[in-house]
Amino acid sequence: MTDTDSSPFAGEGPERHFREGLEAGEYRLQFCDDCGNNIYYPRALCNHCGSANHSWRAASGRGTVYSTSVERGRPEAGGDKNIALIDLEEGGRLMSRVVDVEPTEVSIGMAVEAFIGDLDGTRLILFRPAAEGAADGT
Numbered sequence: 641m642t643d644t645d646s647s648p649f650a651g652e653g654p655e656r657h658f659r660e661g662l663e664a665g666e667y668r669l670q671f672c673d674d675c676g677n678n679i680y681y682p683r684a685l686c687n688h689c690g691s692a693n694h695s696w697r698a699a700s701g702r703g704t705v706y707s708t709s710v711e712r713g714r715p716e717a718g719g720d721k722n723i724a725l726i727d728l729e730e731g732g733r734l735m736s737r738v739v740d741v742e743p744t745e746v747s748i749g750m751a752v753e754a755f756i757g758d759l760d761g762t763r764l765i766l767f768r769p770a771a772e773g774a775a776d777g778t
């Protein structure tokens with residue numbers, strides 16, 4: 641019982657669209673058709689210009705570590721975990737984890753790539769270090 645279902649903006653369900661993308665194994669980003677910015681977290685109105693005209697595109701998955709920290713954990717609970725803020729190539733910043741590397745070896749400015757993983761039973765976007773040379777392919 642919440643008031644959100646009666647919101648005039650609840651119809652399209654941006655977050656549900658995002659979730660369905662994840663379930664389908666796709667990382668989708670919401671872009672504003674009017675100002676061209678990436679809208680993150682998915683929402684009904686553009687957080688840059690307020691427009692309701694949006695479209696969804698598959699994300700490149702490329703990003704850069706903006707900040708990183710280590711959450712200490714007991715070994716039986718999975719040990720230490722990395723928590724990072726990732727700047728996406730398309731714009732926008734999200735909190736996630738960089739895995740496949742020691743939590744303490746994640747560094748600011750590190751090139752990372754997204755993949756869809758399961759963590760504690762939840763499907764979500766995780767990151768791992770980008771393949772060698774992938775970041776300077778210009």
Ligand SMILES: [Zn+2]
Nearest residue numbers: 672675686689
């Ligand atoms: Zn906009």
